[in-house]
Amino acid sequence: MTTARGPFGSPSPDMAVYVISVAAELTGLHPQTLRAYERMGLIAPGRTPGGGRRYSHRDLELLREIADLTSAGIGLEGVRRILELDNQVNALRARNDELVAELAATREALGQALAAARGSSPNKLPVLRGPDPGQSLMVWRRPR
Template identity: 70%
Template sequence: MPARPPFTGPPGPDAAVFVISMAAELTGLHPQTLRTYERLGLITPQRTGGGGRRYSARDIERLREIADLTAAGVGLKGVRRIVELESQLAALSDLNDELRAELAAVREALGQAHAGRRREVPANKLPVLRETQAGSVVVWRRGR
């Protein structure tokens, strides 16, 4: 008898664990509706080696959102556009987080450089760091 792998806890939100009948039951949608949504590109379930669809918890949540939108009268073209915009928003939010972290690291490095070089470099040669009212930071090197 082969040894079982150790239990690592419940699957994550992207683990494809639900077959189409279970996904349909969890969302209150007909399996054919799920196939239609896939054909339209609204959802992309993972596939098994034999071609069977497997849905993740994240897929189930998206299907529920689509069902809510269509129940509210939004057409499938509108749903597609909303899904696209939500995807773009998530990507931009991730990029914004990365840029904020990079900015914080640059601010820290400039602050350390400024503190460590006070005696060696005249103040008029240090980079200038100024924050605007909009929260932007402007960094420039003074003329030589």
């Protein structure tokens, strides 16, 4: 069970704090529906040492999303696939953000290396060192 706290001491969105009856009431779903969704692998609530289910705020949002999709006529296998694709999209967006930041840092380092090399010999090319000691980037210029 997550014990992290958000700002001002409030529970983090991932902290499993809601018992099944409260989660059912907050989402408008029956407790048996929540259990069925767990059996199907659509949701994975936290567990107490005694085995009781505890739902986080993020779990409640997911349950509401599942309820919205099923009420729109989408079957549970369709819901499962939509959730998988949504997770893939989120992971790809995060990776894209990482790559954009890495590219910006590389461009900045290359710009600094080129600026430092301007005063030296035209045949001397900058070598950029990566974050790992064994990494480097060589910039090649074709002879004219």
